[in-house]
Amino acid sequence: MSDHSDHTDHTDHKGELEPLGDPGLPAHVHRRADHDPVAEKRAERQVSGLFILGTLSAIGFIASYVGIKSDQYIFLPLLGTTNAQQLALGMSLALALLFVGFGAVHWAKVLMSGEEHVNLRHEMRSAEDDRKELVEKFSKGAEDSGLGRRSLIKRTLGAALALVTISPLIILRDLGPLPKKELEKTNWRTGSRLITDPGGIPLKASDLEVGGVAHVLPELPDGQNETLNDLVRDPVLVIRLRPEDLHLNAQQTNWTHDGIIAFSKICTHMGCAVGLYEQQTHHLLCPCHQSTFDVTTGASVIFGPAARPLPQLAITVDSEGYLVAQHGFTEAVGPSFWERSS
Amino acid sequence: MNRLSKYRRHPLAAVLVVVMGLLLVGSLYSLASSASPAQATNARSQAVEEGRQMFLKGCSSCHGLNAEGTDTGPSLIGVGAAAVDFQVGTGRMPMADASVQAMARTPQFTPEQTVAIAEFVASLAPGPGIPSQEALNYERDGNLAQGGELFRTNCAMCHNFAGQGGALTQGKYAASLMGVDPQKIYEALITGPQSMPVFGDRVITPEEKLSIIKWLKAAESEKAQGGISLGKVGPVTEGLLIWTLGLGLLVGAAVWLGAKSK
Numbered sequence: 001m002s003d004h005s006d007h008t009d010h011t012d013h014k015g016e017l018e019p020l021g022d023p024g025l026p027a028h029v030h031r032r033a034d035h036d037p038v039a040e041k042r043a044e045r046q047v048s049g050l051f052i053l054g055t056l057s058a059i060g061f062i063a064s065y066v067g068i069k070s071d072q073y074i075f076l077p078l079l080g081t082t083n084a085q086q087l088a089l090g091m092s093l094a095l096a097l098l099f100v101g102f103g104a105v106h107w108a109k110v111l112m113s114g115e116e117h118v119n120l121r122h123e124m125r126s127a128e129d130d131r132k133e134l135v136e137k138f139s140k141g142a143e144d145s146g147l148g149r150r151s152l153i154k155r156t157l158g159a160a161l162a163l164v165t166i167s168p169l170i171i172l173r174d175l176g177p178l179p180k181k182e183l184e185k186t187n188w189r190t191g192s193r194l195i196t197d198p199g200g201i202p203l204k205a206s207d208l209e210v211g212g213v214a215h216v217l218p219e220l221p222d223g224q225n226e227t228l229n230d231l232v233r234d235p236v237l238v239i240r241l242r243p244e245d246l247h248l249n250a251q252q253t254n255w256t257h258d259g260i261i262a263f264s265k266i267c268t269h270m271g272c273a274v275g276l277y278e279q280q281t282h283h284l285l286c287p288c289h290q291s292t293f294d295v296t297t298g299a300s301v302i303f304g305p306a307a308r309p310l311p312q313l314a315i316t317v318d319s320e321g322y323l324v325a326q327h328g329f330t331e332a333v334g335p336s337f338w339e340r341s342s
Numbered sequence: 343m344n345r346l347s348k349y350r351r352h353p354l355a356a357v358l359v360v361v362m363g364l365l366l367v368g369s370l371y372s373l374a375s376s377a378s379p380a381q382a383t384n385a386r387s388q389a390v391e392e393g394r395q396m397f398l399k400g401c402s403s404c405h406g407l408n409a410e411g412t413d414t415g416p417s418l419i420g421v422g423a424a425a426v427d428f429q430v431g432t433g434r435m436p437m438a439d440a441s442v443q444a445m446a447r448t449p450q451f452t453p454e455q456t457v458a459i460a461e462f463v464a465s466l467a468p469g470p471g472i473p474s475q476e477a478l479n480y481e482r483d484g485n486l487a488q489g490g491e492l493f494r495t496n497c498a499m500c501h502n503f504a505g506q507g508g509a510l511t512q513g514k515y516a517a518s519l520m521g522v523d524p525q526k527i528y529e530a531l532i533t534g535p536q537s538m539p540v541f542g543d544r545v546i547t548p549e550e551k552l553s554i555i556k557w558l559k560a561a562e563s564e565k566a567q568g569g570i571s572l573g574k575v576g577p578v579t580e581g582l583l584i585w586t587l588g589l590g591l592l593v594g595a596a597v598w599l600g601a602k603s604k
Contacts, residue, residue: 031603073565086568109603196545198491207544211534214545215495239539275499278510278537285511287499292511303511 025116033110043110050103057096064088184332184341186233187226188313192218194238194262194323204321205257208240211279215265218325233333235265236313237284238323239277245296252298255314255326262313263299264333267291269306271334284310307336393462396455400436409466414440421533422469423460428529430456434536442513443536470532478524480552480559489557492550496541504574505558510537520562524555 032039068085075081147154193202194216203214216236217226226234243259255261267274267286274293276285283302284293291304299310311333314326332340349355398407404415411417418426429435430451434444451459460472494503500516502508507518514537519527531551534540546554572579 029602033603079570080566082566083568090568105599114603197495198488199547199550201544201547203544207542209540209542212540212542212545214541273499275496276510277539278514279534279539280537281511283511287508290511 025118028115031110031114034114040111043106047103047107047111050099050106054096054099054103057092057099060092061089061096064092179337179339181341183233183334183337183339186329186333187218187220187230188234188236188325188328189218190325190327191318192325193318194236194315194325195219197235203238203323205260205317205323206321208238208260210240210242210259212240213277214238215275216262232271233266235273236262237265237275237277238262238315239295241282241295245282247296248298252312255312257316257323260315260323261295262315263293263295263310264313264329265310266334267306268301268308268310269304269335274310387461389458389461390465391462392455393458393460396451396459397462400451401459404437409463418463418466420467420469421463423457423464423472424470424529425533425535426460426463427456427472428526428533428535430459432526443515446517470529473525473528473532475525477548478528478552478555480524480555483549484552484554484556485549486553486556486560488550489553489555489560492546492554493557496546497554500538502575505561506574508575519558522558524559527555527558528552 033043034040064085068088070083070085072084073081074084074087076087079087142148194214195202195218197215197217200217200219202219203216208214214237216238217231217234218236220226238260239262240258240260243256246253246256246259246261248256263274263284265273265275267288269286269289269291272286272288274284274286274291276287277283277295278285282295284295284299285291286293286304286306289305291306292302293299293306293310294302298312301307301309311329311331313329315323316326318324397405397409401409401415401418404412405418406412406415409418411419426435429444431449431453433447433449436450437444438447449456457472463469464471493505497505497519500508500510501519502516505519507516509515516538528551530538531541531546531554532543541551543551570583572583
């Protein structure tokens, strides 16, 4: 302390600071258990108490597996009615692990040596003799192998190593082939009937009332089934509005039938199923990122990250009154991809 | 009479005569006009008239005296008895306040009054009727697996995968379907209340509707297999819990590990 006040005086006189020396470690504070045998005994009892609790919890784990029926349910406040065995297994195992861990940490903190030790790092550079010896051994070995003289071995080894390294790249082929036009195709064709999903019933225009919706798929030729790959491209949402509520251009209007309008259900942002239709506002919502489409203006984006309107499916009715597609989608459904042509 | 006749030249006498004449004609007219609905009551059913009275008291301020609709409420002509039974029977109507969405609350009318209003509205124009209890035997006529499939395609995007309800835009929401009377679920499907679209009987057949109800009832009574369900709304509550309680516990443990023992 007296040193420090000297420095302060010094600074005051000359008006400049001297660099501070290494402060070192703070003085070690001994814990009560280090010098008080009573406290040490108590700490010991605490640690073993925690380990005993861990043991008891583990026994509880075994007991709940053996003793509680798997179909027994209990009511607990906050949790509600829940499976008794699963709850007991989970809780007892968690408690067993926790108590063992707490015991170990408590042991290390109160009983094991608490002295601070300084371990200086050894020098990085090896001893001079060791370095010399290594260089000698290496050059002797190189000379012995005769790699410098035997060029045939050198070249063939080079070729083998190069090919062994590069050859696994061939399996990257499995990332392909490129989808080409595959992503732009759906099963919607001229005259495909709109069938309910699930259910598979063909829809008539008269089946939909104003404000009604139907989730539909294209009716496939006999013997063909919707595959999972089809199901990410084909789903369509059919909505019936009052025709005067629609504000569409001539082509879009031509693609509707008597206020019935159909859109691809696959979001143009990330491909989620856009299914939240608000009947009063005519907004269509994607549940994943809240892209909002306005059905009355051809599913134009009014909110959210989607970049394009939902592709509209051109529909009409056939001679029997069933809703059918005029033709397939005129653009790729779903999110953007590199090879997308429209 | 003499006492009166001496006033017959009085300047106010003419006015008095006109007023009395008007009163007489008025009372006669009101007698005549109150007589004509009385006759109509005989023609219409008692319930419709009762419903009309209820409608005039509880609904007409927004929906108009003849349910033709006003600026504050839509026309109810053609919505059918099912729509009325759903809206009034769940307490959504009469609306508590003109906020974004009518909320379910204690019904303001008794079931009998509700049916009466429904019959009055149904008498205006045909619409979907109230499904009978016999037609709602979902335990017998429903198919659980099919119901789940239908629910996931048609309902889950708004009402949550476990029927817990979910948010729509600008404060609107899809209500929770837990503990909802099967009849009300069925009515909502066929009438499309508020933001909900209509699911007609050809799009989802009556049997399929019963399957959905059966699945909902199974989901409702499904017991938790252990752990906290956290409202069954998925990552929102689960994330909240782990980011607050879970991380809080870890931070506490780290502080305890680093603290020096005394």
